[in-house]
Amino acid sequence: MKKYNICVIKGDGIGPEITTEAIKVLDTVASKFNFDLNYEHFLMGGAAIDVFGEPLPEETLEAAMKSDAVLFGAIGGEKWDNLERHLRPESGLLKLRKRLNAFANLRPAIVFDDLAEASTIKAEALKGVDILVVRELTSGLYFGEPRGKNEEKAFNTMVYTKKEIERISKIAFEAAAKRNKKVTLVDKANVLETSQLWREVVKEIAKDYPDIVLDFMYIDNAAMQLIRDPKQFDVILTENLFGDILSDEASMICGSIGLLPSASIGGRVGIFEPIHGSAPDIAGQGVANPMAMILSAAMMLKYAFNEIEAAECIEKAVRNVLKDGYRTADISRFDAKEICSTNEIGSIISDYVNSDD
Numbered sequence: 001m002k003k004y005n006i007c008v009i010k011g012d013g014i015g016p017e018i019t020t021e022a023i024k025v026l027d028t029v030a031s032k033f034n035f036d037l038n039y040e041h042f043l044m045g046g047a048a049i050d051v052f053g054e055p056l057p058e059e060t061l062e063a064a065m066k067s068d069a070v071l072f073g074a075i076g077g078e079k080w081d082n083l084e085r086h087l088r089p090e091s092g093l094l095k096l097r098k099r100l101n102a103f104a105n106l107r108p109a110i111v112f113d114d115l116a117e118a119s120t121i122k123a124e125a126l127k128g129v130d131i132l133v134v135r136e137l138t139s140g141l142y143f144g145e146p147r148g149k150n151e152e153k154a155f156n157t158m159v160y161t162k163k164e165i166e167r168i169s170k171i172a173f174e175a176a177a178k179r180n181k182k183v184t185l186v187d188k189a190n191v192l193e194t195s196q197l198w199r200e201v202v203k204e205i206a207k208d209y210p211d212i213v214l215d216f217m218y219i220d221n222a223a224m225q226l227i228r229d230p231k232q233f234d235v236i237l238t239e240n241l242f243g244d245i246l247s248d249e250a251s252m253i254c255g256s257i258g259l260l261p262s263a264s265i266g267g268r269v270g271i272f273e274p275i276h277g278s279a280p281d282i283a284g285q286g287v288a289n290p291m292a293m294i295l296s297a298a299m300m301l302k303y304a305f306n307e308i309e310a311a312e313c314i315e316k317a318v319r320n321v322l323k324d325g326y327r328t329a330d331i332s333r334f335d336a337k338e339i340c341s342t343n344e345i346g347s348i349i350s351d352y353v354n355s356d357d
Protein backbone atom coordinates (compact mmCIF):
# COMPACT_ATOMS: atom_id res chain seq x y z
CA MET A 1 0.00 0.00 0.00
CA LYS A 2 1.30 3.47 -0.84
CA LYS A 3 2.22 5.53 2.20
CA TYR A 4 2.64 9.32 2.42
CA ASN A 5 4.28 11.17 5.28
CA ILE A 6 2.60 14.45 6.15
CA CYS A 7 4.07 17.12 8.37
CA VAL A 8 1.01 18.65 10.04
CA ILE A 9 1.23 22.17 11.45
CA LYS A 10 -2.08 23.10 12.99
CA GLY A 11 -0.92 26.54 14.14
CA ASP A 12 -2.94 29.11 16.08
CA GLY A 13 -6.48 30.41 16.38
CA ILE A 14 -8.87 28.33 14.26
CA GLY A 15 -5.89 26.41 12.78
CA PRO A 16 -6.26 23.38 15.09
CA GLU A 17 -10.07 23.22 14.65
CA ILE A 18 -10.03 23.22 10.86
CA THR A 19 -6.98 20.95 10.52
CA THR A 20 -8.68 18.32 12.68
CA GLU A 21 -11.58 18.26 10.21
CA ALA A 22 -9.24 18.02 7.21
CA ILE A 23 -7.55 15.00 8.79
CA LYS A 24 -10.94 13.42 9.45
CA VAL A 25 -11.80 13.71 5.75
CA LEU A 26 -8.32 12.60 4.66
CA ASP A 27 -8.57 9.44 6.77
CA THR A 28 -11.88 8.56 5.15
CA VAL A 29 -10.63 9.12 1.62
CA ALA A 30 -7.37 7.24 2.30
CA SER A 31 -9.17 4.13 3.44
CA LYS A 32 -11.57 4.36 0.51
CA PHE A 33 -8.79 4.71 -2.09
CA ASN A 34 -6.42 2.37 -0.35
CA PHE A 35 -3.42 4.44 0.62
CA ASP A 36 -1.88 5.17 3.96
CA LEU A 37 -1.36 8.61 5.49
CA ASN A 38 1.15 9.05 8.27
CA TYR A 39 0.79 12.32 10.19
CA GLU A 40 3.46 13.89 12.33
CA HIS A 41 2.52 17.02 14.24
CA PHE A 42 4.82 20.03 14.71
CA LEU A 43 4.58 23.55 16.08
CA MET A 44 4.94 26.79 14.20
CA GLY A 45 3.80 30.39 14.72
CA GLY A 46 2.50 31.56 18.08
CA ALA A 47 2.22 28.04 19.48
CA ALA A 48 5.93 27.52 18.74
CA ILE A 49 6.90 30.91 20.19
CA ASP A 50 5.20 29.93 23.46
CA VAL A 51 7.15 26.67 23.69
CA PHE A 52 10.46 27.34 21.90
CA GLY A 53 10.70 31.14 21.85
CA GLU A 54 10.80 31.19 18.05
CA PRO A 55 8.16 30.90 15.30
CA LEU A 56 9.85 28.18 13.22
CA PRO A 57 11.80 25.75 15.42
CA GLU A 58 14.54 23.73 13.75
CA GLU A 59 12.69 20.45 14.42
CA THR A 60 9.64 21.73 12.51
CA LEU A 61 11.73 22.88 9.57
CA GLU A 62 13.64 19.58 9.45
CA ALA A 63 10.44 17.54 9.64
CA ALA A 64 8.87 19.62 6.88
CA MET A 65 11.90 19.15 4.64
CA LYS A 66 11.88 15.37 5.15
CA SER A 67 8.13 14.96 4.68
CA ASP A 68 6.17 14.32 1.48
CA ALA A 69 3.95 17.36 2.11
CA VAL A 70 3.13 19.99 4.72
CA LEU A 71 -0.49 20.40 5.75
CA PHE A 72 -0.76 23.77 7.39
CA GLY A 73 -3.66 25.47 9.22
CA ALA A 74 -2.97 29.12 10.06
CA ILE A 75 -0.86 31.15 12.43
CA GLY A 76 -0.89 34.45 14.26
CA GLY A 77 -2.76 36.36 16.91
CA GLU A 78 -2.71 39.53 18.97
CA LYS A 79 -0.68 37.92 21.74
CA TRP A 80 2.40 37.82 19.50
CA ASP A 81 1.80 41.05 17.53
CA ASN A 82 4.27 43.21 19.41
CA LEU A 83 7.30 40.94 19.13
CA GLU A 84 10.23 41.96 16.96
CA ARG A 85 9.61 41.14 13.29
CA HIS A 86 11.90 38.08 13.12
CA LEU A 87 10.14 36.58 16.16
CA ARG A 88 6.58 37.12 14.94
CA PRO A 89 4.48 34.15 13.78
CA GLU A 90 4.41 35.25 10.10
CA SER A 91 8.23 35.24 9.96
CA GLY A 92 8.10 31.50 10.59
CA LEU A 93 5.75 30.95 7.66
CA LEU A 94 7.76 33.15 5.30
CA LYS A 95 10.92 31.26 6.24
CA LEU A 96 9.24 27.88 5.76
CA ARG A 97 8.03 28.88 2.26
CA LYS A 98 11.49 30.15 1.36
CA ARG A 99 13.33 27.08 2.70
CA LEU A 100 10.98 24.72 0.88
CA ASN A 101 11.34 26.83 -2.25
CA ALA A 102 7.55 27.01 -2.44
CA PHE A 103 7.64 29.90 -4.89
CA ALA A 104 4.30 29.27 -6.62
CA ASN A 105 1.11 29.77 -4.69
CA LEU A 106 -1.92 28.41 -6.55
CA ARG A 107 -5.20 29.82 -5.31
CA PRO A 108 -8.30 28.55 -7.08
CA ALA A 109 -11.36 30.77 -6.65
CA ILE A 110 -14.40 28.86 -7.83
CA VAL A 111 -17.97 29.98 -7.29
CA PHE A 112 -20.04 26.95 -6.32
CA ASP A 113 -23.44 27.32 -8.04
CA ASP A 114 -25.23 26.72 -4.78
CA LEU A 115 -23.36 29.54 -3.09
CA ALA A 116 -23.74 32.25 -5.73
CA GLU A 117 -26.46 33.73 -3.52
CA ALA A 118 -24.14 33.77 -0.49
CA SER A 119 -21.90 36.38 -2.03
CA THR A 120 -22.49 40.08 -1.53
CA ILE A 121 -22.25 40.41 -5.34
CA LYS A 122 -25.20 39.72 -7.66
CA ALA A 123 -25.52 36.03 -8.47
CA GLU A 124 -25.78 36.50 -12.25
CA ALA A 125 -22.27 38.00 -12.32
CA LEU A 126 -20.89 35.03 -10.44
CA LYS A 127 -22.28 31.76 -11.75
CA GLY A 128 -19.54 29.89 -13.56
CA VAL A 129 -16.62 31.90 -12.17
CA ASP A 130 -13.50 29.73 -12.08
CA ILE A 131 -10.27 31.66 -11.54
CA LEU A 132 -6.81 30.44 -10.65
CA VAL A 133 -4.62 33.05 -8.99
CA VAL A 134 -0.95 32.15 -9.46
CA ARG A 135 0.89 34.24 -6.91
CA GLU A 136 4.67 34.51 -6.63
CA LEU A 137 5.42 33.58 -3.04
CA THR A 138 9.07 33.79 -2.09
CA SER A 139 10.21 37.15 -3.35
CA GLY A 140 9.00 40.73 -3.84
CA LEU A 141 8.20 43.18 -1.10
CA TYR A 142 7.82 40.56 1.63
CA PHE A 143 11.42 39.41 1.26
CA GLY A 144 13.29 42.31 -0.39
CA GLU A 145 16.33 43.90 1.25
CA PRO A 146 17.07 46.48 2.44
CA ARG A 147 14.13 46.94 4.77
CA GLY A 148 13.84 48.81 8.02
CA LYS A 149 11.97 51.13 10.32
CA ASN A 150 12.80 53.77 12.84
CA GLU A 151 10.69 56.48 14.42
CA GLU A 152 11.07 58.80 11.44
CA LYS A 153 11.18 56.49 8.48
CA ALA A 154 10.24 53.00 7.29
CA PHE A 155 11.10 51.30 4.02
CA ASN A 156 10.73 48.05 2.10
CA THR A 157 12.22 46.98 -1.20
CA MET A 158 10.57 45.17 -4.07
CA VAL A 159 13.11 43.08 -5.96
CA TYR A 160 12.44 40.53 -8.71
CA THR A 161 14.95 38.68 -10.84
CA LYS A 162 14.32 37.46 -14.36
CA LYS A 163 14.72 33.86 -13.17
CA GLU A 164 12.09 34.28 -10.47
CA ILE A 165 9.60 35.68 -12.97
CA GLU A 166 10.34 33.00 -15.56
CA ARG A 167 9.73 30.04 -13.26
CA ILE A 168 6.39 31.30 -11.90
CA SER A 169 5.26 32.35 -15.39
CA LYS A 170 5.84 28.85 -16.72
CA ILE A 171 3.62 27.45 -13.95
CA ALA A 172 0.87 29.94 -14.88
CA PHE A 173 1.04 29.09 -18.61
CA GLU A 174 1.09 25.34 -17.93
CA ALA A 175 -1.98 25.74 -15.71
CA ALA A 176 -3.77 27.84 -18.34
CA ALA A 177 -3.06 25.18 -20.97
CA LYS A 178 -5.18 22.74 -18.94
CA ARG A 179 -7.91 25.33 -18.33
CA ASN A 180 -9.44 28.11 -20.46
CA LYS A 181 -6.18 29.15 -22.11
CA LYS A 182 -5.89 32.70 -20.88
CA VAL A 183 -3.29 34.36 -18.64
CA THR A 184 -3.76 37.86 -17.27
CA LEU A 185 -0.60 39.40 -15.88
CA VAL A 186 -1.56 41.82 -13.10
CA ASP A 187 1.04 44.48 -12.34
CA LYS A 188 1.70 48.19 -12.01
CA ALA A 189 3.93 48.62 -15.05
CA ASN A 190 2.96 52.27 -15.46
CA VAL A 191 4.80 53.04 -12.19
CA LEU A 192 7.06 50.19 -11.05
CA GLU A 193 10.27 49.00 -12.73
CA THR A 194 9.74 45.52 -11.25
CA SER A 195 6.42 45.35 -13.11
CA GLN A 196 8.10 46.44 -16.35
CA LEU A 197 10.54 43.53 -16.00
CA TRP A 198 7.61 41.19 -15.31
CA ARG A 199 5.97 42.30 -18.60
CA GLU A 200 9.15 41.79 -20.64
CA VAL A 201 9.83 38.34 -19.21
CA VAL A 202 6.23 37.13 -19.40
CA LYS A 203 5.97 38.22 -23.05
CA GLU A 204 9.05 36.11 -23.82
CA ILE A 205 7.68 33.05 -22.00
CA ALA A 206 4.35 33.47 -23.81
CA LYS A 207 6.09 32.75 -27.13
CA ASP A 208 6.42 29.11 -26.02
CA TYR A 209 2.65 28.90 -25.49
CA PRO A 210 1.07 30.10 -28.75
CA ASP A 211 -2.37 28.70 -27.79
CA ILE A 212 -2.61 30.83 -24.66
CA VAL A 213 -4.02 34.34 -24.82
CA LEU A 214 -1.94 36.74 -22.72
CA ASP A 215 -3.25 40.06 -21.54
CA PHE A 216 -2.09 42.69 -19.07
CA MET A 217 -3.95 44.62 -16.40
CA TYR A 218 -2.87 47.17 -13.81
CA ILE A 219 -3.53 46.07 -10.25
CA ASP A 220 -5.92 48.94 -9.49
CA ASN A 221 -8.01 48.10 -12.55
CA ALA A 222 -7.84 44.36 -11.75
CA ALA A 223 -9.20 44.98 -8.25
CA MET A 224 -12.16 46.73 -9.86
CA GLN A 225 -12.66 44.25 -12.74
CA LEU A 226 -12.67 41.31 -10.34
CA ILE A 227 -15.86 42.68 -8.82
CA ARG A 228 -17.35 44.08 -12.04
CA ASP A 229 -16.94 41.00 -14.23
CA PRO A 230 -15.02 38.14 -12.61
CA LYS A 231 -15.89 35.73 -15.45
CA GLN A 232 -13.39 37.50 -17.75
CA PHE A 233 -10.49 35.90 -15.82
CA ASP A 234 -8.98 32.45 -16.19
CA VAL A 235 -5.42 32.45 -14.76
CA ILE A 236 -4.27 35.58 -12.96
CA LEU A 237 -0.49 35.72 -12.74
CA THR A 238 0.94 38.21 -10.29
CA GLU A 239 3.62 39.07 -7.78
CA ASN A 240 3.53 38.38 -4.06
CA LEU A 241 1.75 41.39 -2.54
CA PHE A 242 -0.76 41.93 -5.37
CA GLY A 243 -1.62 38.22 -5.29
CA ASP A 244 -2.15 38.26 -1.55
CA ILE A 245 -4.66 41.08 -1.83
CA LEU A 246 -6.43 39.97 -5.02
CA SER A 247 -7.00 36.44 -3.77
CA ASP A 248 -8.67 37.71 -0.59
CA GLU A 249 -10.87 39.84 -2.81
CA ALA A 250 -11.63 36.80 -4.96
CA SER A 251 -12.68 34.92 -1.85
CA MET A 252 -15.60 37.28 -1.29
CA ILE A 253 -16.77 36.63 -4.82
CA CYS A 254 -16.96 32.98 -3.81
CA GLY A 255 -18.92 33.74 -0.66
CA SER A 256 -16.41 33.47 2.17
CA ILE A 257 -12.70 33.40 2.80
CA GLY A 258 -13.39 30.13 4.59
CA LEU A 259 -13.83 28.42 1.20
CA LEU A 260 -10.54 29.13 -0.57
CA PRO A 261 -7.70 26.60 -0.49
CA SER A 262 -4.17 26.95 -1.75
CA ALA A 263 -1.12 24.97 -2.74
CA SER A 264 2.38 26.43 -2.39
CA ILE A 265 4.63 24.45 -4.68
CA GLY A 266 7.90 24.62 -6.58
CA GLY A 267 10.36 22.64 -4.45
CA ARG A 268 10.30 18.93 -3.55
CA VAL A 269 7.85 19.49 -0.68
CA GLY A 270 4.71 21.59 -1.05
CA ILE A 271 2.69 23.43 1.59
CA PHE A 272 -1.08 23.07 1.50
CA GLU A 273 -2.95 25.75 3.40
CA PRO A 274 -6.19 27.76 3.31
CA ILE A 275 -5.76 31.35 2.15
CA HIS A 276 -7.23 32.77 5.34
CA GLY A 277 -5.50 33.52 8.62
CA SER A 278 -6.02 32.25 12.14
CA ALA A 279 -9.29 34.20 12.62
CA PRO A 280 -8.76 34.91 16.32
CA ASP A 281 -12.19 36.60 16.45
CA ILE A 282 -13.95 33.24 16.06
CA ALA A 283 -11.33 30.82 17.42
CA GLY A 284 -12.56 28.24 19.89
CA GLN A 285 -16.24 28.84 19.11
CA GLY A 286 -16.69 25.91 16.73
CA VAL A 287 -18.01 28.16 13.95
CA ALA A 288 -15.02 28.30 11.58
CA ASN A 289 -15.60 26.98 8.09
CA PRO A 290 -13.15 24.09 7.52
CA MET A 291 -13.87 23.81 3.77
CA ALA A 292 -10.84 25.86 2.66
CA MET A 293 -8.68 23.56 4.78
CA ILE A 294 -10.40 20.40 3.51
CA LEU A 295 -10.02 21.59 -0.09
CA SER A 296 -6.35 22.36 0.62
CA ALA A 297 -5.99 18.74 1.72
CA ALA A 298 -7.54 17.75 -1.63
CA MET A 299 -4.93 19.91 -3.40
CA MET A 300 -2.25 18.06 -1.42
CA LEU A 301 -3.57 14.72 -2.69
CA LYS A 302 -3.54 16.08 -6.23
CA TYR A 303 -0.29 18.01 -6.40
CA ALA A 304 1.91 16.18 -3.88
CA PHE A 305 0.72 12.58 -4.15
CA ASN A 306 -0.94 12.44 -7.58
CA GLU A 307 -4.01 10.81 -5.94
CA ILE A 308 -6.31 12.54 -8.41
CA GLU A 309 -9.42 10.39 -7.88
CA ALA A 310 -9.23 10.80 -4.12
CA ALA A 311 -8.82 14.57 -4.48
CA GLU A 312 -11.79 14.78 -6.82
CA CYS A 313 -13.86 12.69 -4.43
CA ILE A 314 -13.29 15.30 -1.69
CA GLU A 315 -14.10 18.18 -4.04
CA LYS A 316 -17.29 16.45 -5.11
CA ALA A 317 -18.27 15.80 -1.50
CA VAL A 318 -17.86 19.49 -0.64
CA ARG A 319 -19.95 20.48 -3.69
CA ASN A 320 -22.71 18.04 -2.77
CA VAL A 321 -22.75 19.03 0.89
CA LEU A 322 -23.31 22.63 -0.25
CA LYS A 323 -25.90 21.53 -2.80
CA ASP A 324 -27.81 19.73 -0.07
CA GLY A 325 -27.99 22.94 1.95
CA TYR A 326 -25.49 22.34 4.75
CA ARG A 327 -23.77 25.57 5.71
CA THR A 328 -21.39 27.01 8.27
CA ALA A 329 -22.26 30.40 9.75
CA ASP A 330 -20.09 32.39 7.32
CA ILE A 331 -22.10 31.16 4.29
CA SER A 332 -25.55 30.88 5.84
CA ARG A 333 -26.99 34.14 4.58
CA PHE A 334 -29.99 32.91 2.54
CA ASP A 335 -30.57 29.30 1.94
CA ALA A 336 -29.23 27.18 4.77
CA LYS A 337 -31.04 23.93 5.44
CA GLU A 338 -28.90 23.47 8.48
CA ILE A 339 -26.22 25.68 10.05
CA CYS A 340 -23.43 23.39 11.17
CA SER A 341 -20.50 23.71 13.52
CA THR A 342 -16.92 23.15 12.30
CA ASN A 343 -16.95 19.62 13.63
CA GLU A 344 -20.41 18.79 12.22
CA ILE A 345 -19.66 19.98 8.68
CA GLY A 346 -16.34 18.07 8.74
CA SER A 347 -18.21 14.89 9.67
CA ILE A 348 -20.86 15.47 7.00
CA ILE A 349 -18.20 15.97 4.31
CA SER A 350 -16.44 12.84 5.54
CA ASP A 351 -19.74 10.88 5.31
CA TYR A 352 -20.29 12.15 1.76
CA VAL A 353 -16.77 11.06 0.82
CA ASN A 354 -17.50 7.62 2.25
CA SER A 355 -20.87 7.16 0.59
CA ASP A 356 -19.95 8.51 -2.86
CA ASP A 357 -19.69 5.81 -5.55
Ligand code: NAD
Pocket: 014, 018, 073, 074, 075, 076, 077, 078, 090, 093, 257, 258, 259, 273, 275, 276, 277, 278, 279, 280, 281, 282, 287, 288, 289, 290, 292, 330
Ligand atom coordinates in the same frame (compact mmCIF):
# COMPACT_ATOMS: atom_id res chain seq x y z
P1 NAD B 1 -8.19 36.22 8.84
O1 NAD B 1 -8.16 35.60 7.49
O2 NAD B 1 -7.70 35.39 9.97
O3 NAD B 1 -9.69 36.68 9.17
C1 NAD B 1 -10.38 37.65 8.38
C2 NAD B 1 -11.89 37.50 8.63
O4 NAD B 1 -12.34 36.29 8.00
C3 NAD B 1 -12.25 37.36 10.13
O5 NAD B 1 -13.47 38.01 10.35
C4 NAD B 1 -12.43 35.86 10.31
O6 NAD B 1 -13.32 35.49 11.34
C5 NAD B 1 -12.92 35.42 8.95
N1 NAD B 1 -12.50 34.05 8.62
C6 NAD B 1 -11.25 33.65 8.30
N2 NAD B 1 -11.22 32.34 8.11
C7 NAD B 1 -12.47 31.89 8.31
C8 NAD B 1 -13.06 30.59 8.26
N3 NAD B 1 -12.38 29.47 7.95
N4 NAD B 1 -14.39 30.48 8.54
C9 NAD B 1 -15.12 31.57 8.82
N5 NAD B 1 -14.61 32.83 8.88
C10 NAD B 1 -13.29 32.98 8.63
O7 NAD B 1 -7.34 37.57 8.72
P2 NAD B 1 -6.95 38.65 9.84
O8 NAD B 1 -8.08 38.80 10.79
O9 NAD B 1 -6.46 39.80 9.07
O10 NAD B 1 -5.71 38.01 10.58
C11 NAD B 1 -5.81 37.26 11.80
C12 NAD B 1 -4.44 36.65 12.13
O11 NAD B 1 -4.09 35.72 11.10
C13 NAD B 1 -3.32 37.69 12.14
O12 NAD B 1 -2.46 37.37 13.20
C14 NAD B 1 -2.62 37.52 10.80
O13 NAD B 1 -1.27 37.89 10.84
C15 NAD B 1 -2.79 36.03 10.60
N6 NAD B 1 -2.74 35.57 9.21
C16 NAD B 1 -2.16 34.36 9.02
C17 NAD B 1 -2.14 33.81 7.74
C18 NAD B 1 -1.57 32.43 7.59
O14 NAD B 1 -1.36 31.75 8.57
N7 NAD B 1 -1.34 31.97 6.37
C19 NAD B 1 -2.72 34.50 6.66
C20 NAD B 1 -3.32 35.73 6.90
C21 NAD B 1 -3.33 36.26 8.19
